Amino acid sequence: QKExxxxxxxxxxxxxxxxxxxxxxxxxxxxxxxxxxxxxxxGPELLMYTxxxxxxxxxxxxxxxxxxxxxxxxxxxxxxxxxxxTYLCAMSGGNQFYFGTGTSLTVIP
Amino acid sequence: xxxxSQTPKYLVTQMGNDKSIKCEQNxxxxxxxxxxxxxxxxxxxxxxxxxxxxxxxxxxPNRFSPKSPDKxxxxxxxxxxxxxxxxxxxxxxxxxxxxxxxxHFGDGTRLSIL
Numbered sequence: 001q002k003e004x005x006x007x008x009x010x011x012x013x014x015x016x017x018x019x020x021x022x023x024x025x026x027x028x029x030x031x032x033x034x035x036x037x038x039x040x041x042x043g044p045e046l047l048m049y050t051x052x053x054x055x056x057x058x059x060x061x062x063x064x065x066x067x068x069x070x071x072x073x074x075x076x077x078x079x080x081x082x083x084x085x086t087y088l089c090a091m092s093g094g095n096q097f098y099f100g101t102g103t104s105l106t107v108i109p
Numbered sequence: 110x111x112x113x114s115q116t117p118k119y120l121v122t123q124m125g126n127d128k129s130i131k132c133e134q135n136x137x138x139x140x141x142x143x144x145x146x147x148x149x150x151x152x153x154x155x156x157x158x159x160x161x162x163x164x165x166x167x168x169x170p171n172r173f174s175p176k177s178p179d180k181x182x183x184x185x186x187x188x189x190x191x192x193x194x195x196x197x198x199x200x201x202x203x204x205x206x207x208x209x210x211x212x213h214f215g216d217g218t219r220l221s222i223l
Contacts, residue, residue, distance in 0.1 A: 008149070032209030043113070043199055043214030044152070051209070086150055092209045102150040 003027055006089055006100030014108050019076040021087050021103050026070065029094030033065050035074045036088045038102065044088055048074065079107045112136050113215035115200050121221045122190060129186045130218045132200030140164075141183040142201040142212060143175060152199070158183055159206040187220075195222045 006023045013019055021035075032051055036044035048063040050056045056063045062075040072091070076083055084107050089100040113134045122128055134141060142165075143155040157165035158177040172188040183200060197217040203210035 034211055036214075038150075041216070041219075043201075043216045046211050046213065049211050088150075088152070090212075095208055097154070097208075097212075099152040104150075 003096070003098045004089065004091060004100045007103055008101055010104040010106060012106045012108060013079055015079060015081060017079050017107070019074075019079050019083070019105060019107075021074040021076075021089075021105070023072050023089035023091075023100045024070055025072075025091055025098075027091075027094065027096065027098075028067075028070070029096070030091040030098075031093040032091060033063070033072050034090040034092075035061075035063055036090060036099075038086045038088060040085075047087075081107045081109050083107050113200055113202055113213055115198075115215040115218050117218060118216065119219050119221075121223065123223050124190055124192060126190050127186070127188045128190060128220075129184055130198055130200075130220075132183045132185075132215060134181055134200075134202040134213070136202055136213060138202040138213075139180055139205045140203045140210070141177065141180070142203075143183065143185050144199040144201060144214075146197045146199060146217070148196075156183075156185075157206070164206055190220075190222050192222050195220055 004025045035048040037047045038044045053067045060077045064073040086102040088102040140159045142157045156175040161177045174186045177183045199217045200215045201212040203212045
């Protein structure tokens with residue numbers, strides 16, 4: 001079983017839609033959870049950072065962590081064409097750091 | 110100013126050659142990393158240095174040798190390049206090596222082996 005599982009997509013939504021991106025993990029030592037956005041031909045850019053369970057909101061983006069289910073989510077409200085990118089989850093704990101494989105998102109105008 | 114910068118951005122070379130990639134960060138971070146991203150976008154860590162000392166050395170062929178002349182620089186030298194080395198190589202840095210520190214990435218070096 002992989003440490004972190006992420007549906008690669010691709011995911012295609014119309015502009016204005018709510019997008020839900022998810023990752024599951026198996027290692028209960030993970031305490032720190034991140035979402036990165038990667039545009040084509042660019043490096044991953046840190047989007048959201050959360051510690052332990054709960055929600056964190058930043059503008060149109062909300063990150064949720066449910067440690068009991070070992071499940072994290074990123075919600076994008078009012079999605080824009082500029083949100084089209086690959087989104088990678090990442091998590092850390094127990095001296096380990098893992099990335100998901102990324103979900104490719106296209107927001108159609 | 111770019112926080113994590115890598116050179117070159119593109120590298121096209123023949124099998125068997127030796128090449129180097131350079132990375133510099135101006136964030137004042139103590140820890141730097143090299144990742145390999147394959148065609149399926151999977152990011153695999155290769156090495157990590159903390160204050161010029163090697164702290165992570167994943168199962169990577171001996172042909173890959175990192176060097177950190179100071180904590181702001183981390184270079185990657187690759188000997189006898191093979192077709193399977195074609196990938197995007199990312200440099201990253203974090204404040205320190207304490208777990209949970211988010212990492213900041215450069216824009217990658219696209220290596221193509223002919």
